[in-house]
Amino acid sequence: MHARLRDYRPQAVALNAWTLTQSATGLGAVAAADPGEPSAELQHVLAGAGAVGSALLLTLWACQHVSGTISAADTDPKGVDVSNLNRCVPFHRTDLSRPKAIVSAERLSGHHGLTIEPYVGKAENLVGPRTHLISAIDTPEARQALQDAYPASTVQASTSGLRLEMLRVDPKAGTACLRCFNPPRAVVPDSRVRAQIADMDEATVMAHAEAIGADAQQVREWARTGGCGEIGDALLERLRPSDGRAAQFSVGFISVLAGVLLAGQVLKDAVRRPGNAPDLLADDVPLLGENARFVMNLIDPSTALAGVRRYGRDSECPACQGVRADVWAKRWTG
Numbered sequence: 001m002h003a004r005l006r007d008y009r010p011q012a013v014a015l016n017a018w019t020l021t022q023s024a025t026g027l028g029a030v031a032a033a034d035p036g037e038p039s040a041e042l043q044h045v046l047a048g049a050g051a052v053g054s055a056l057l058l059t060l061w062a063c064q065h066v067s068g069t070i071s072a073a074d075t076d077p078k079g080v081d082v083s084n085l086n087r088c089v090p091f092h093r094t095d096l097s098r099p100k101a102i103v104s105a106e107r108l109s110g111h112h113g114l115t116i117e118p119y120v121g122k123a124e125n126l127v128g129p130r131t132h133l134i135s136a137i138d139t140p141e142a143r144q145a146l147q148d149a150y151p152a153s154t155v156q157a158s159t160s161g162l163r164l165e166m167l168r169v170d171p172k173a174g175t176a177c178l179r180c181f182n183p184p185r186a187v188v189p190d191s192r193v194r195a196q197i198a199d200m201d202e203a204t205v206m207a208h209a210e211a212i213g214a215d216a217q218q219v220r221e222w223a224r225t226g227g228c229g230e231i232g233d234a235l236l237e238r239l240r241p242s243d244g245r246a247a248q249f250s251v252g253f254i255s256v257l258a259g260v261l262l263a264g265q266v267l268k269d270a271v272r273r274p275g276n277a278p279d280l281l282a283d284d285v286p287l288l289g290e291n292a293r294f295v296m297n298l299i300d301p302s303t304a305l306a307g308v309r310r311y312g313r314d315s316e317c318p319a320c321q322g323v324r325a326d327v328w329a330k331r332w333t334g
């Protein structure tokens with residue numbers, strides 16, 4: 001097994017998190033625009049206090065002149081687990097099993113006037129037409145639920161392996177919405193998962209049983225009779241491919257970088273709103289308008305696909321067409 005690529009020579013890359021410019025020739029090329037300490041009053045909802053969301057909160061916590069309230073929603077029933085500790089920077093081992101939203105609020109609230117209000121539940125319950133939304137979750141179902149609330153503004157960041165992307169939706173500029181290019185996955189019915197187990201050989205059943213802390217007979221029994229309960233829940237989580245909880249390859253420092261960039265975008269949008277200090281910010285600093293998306297891939301930072309790009313609508317997306325598009329454009333304030 002090779003933990004590193006053979007014959008791989010890392011490429012240097014410098015990134016200015018404010019202007020989203022990157023360069024392979026060093027910091028000097030990107031460090032020209034320094035916003036100093038931006039001052040902004042935030043009233044936002046954060047969807048997801050996991051790796052990206054907690055890095056965003058930590059970044060805002062470190063900004064002296066940021067005040068206001070962020071309602072941080074996280075619905076993960078397991079709370080902080082061991083695998084979170086290498087990428088959720090604010091969380092400690094003593095936080096294991098506790099809800100991420102509550103731990104984030106306890107640890108990062110009350111500094112420099114920024115308050116974090118925890119909410120253990122689905123973020124869409126907090127999102128209305130006047131909400132400024134920060135999305136740090138990336139299942140198609142969650143994206144659709146948030147988009148269906150048509151908030152006043154939305155920024156989103158997500159990661160996949162060594163790649164990160166950030167999106168600022170803007171119906172007036174014709175950008176993609178949160179639902180675009182992310183159709184909900186079909187839910188596999190329980191009966192199909194049970195039939196799948198019925199067809200398995202004994203060794204496979206035993207392997208699954210061992211993984212969920214049950215024995216093979218209990219697994220066979222659930223395949224025959226179904227029903228709710230711990231064994232059924234564990235098997236569905238393990239075997240159903242479409243429930244969004246399957247393990248994904250995530251890289252701690254990419255999640256943290258995504259959270260930092262997202263915090264920068266939240267601040268840029270906030271200082272542009274009335275009552276803050278828009279003169280801090282040049283008119284064309286992205287993400288803004290059509291320039292809605294930033295992509296970076298540390299496997300190949302210099303790829304032509306990296307950087308700030310236009311990101312138009314998905315013509316198949318039902319969430320941002322027709323009457324829905326009209327409603328959204330009226331609510332959206334940026």
Ligand SMILES: [Zn+2]
Pocket residue numbers: 176177178179180181313314317318319320
């Ligand atoms: Zn759409």
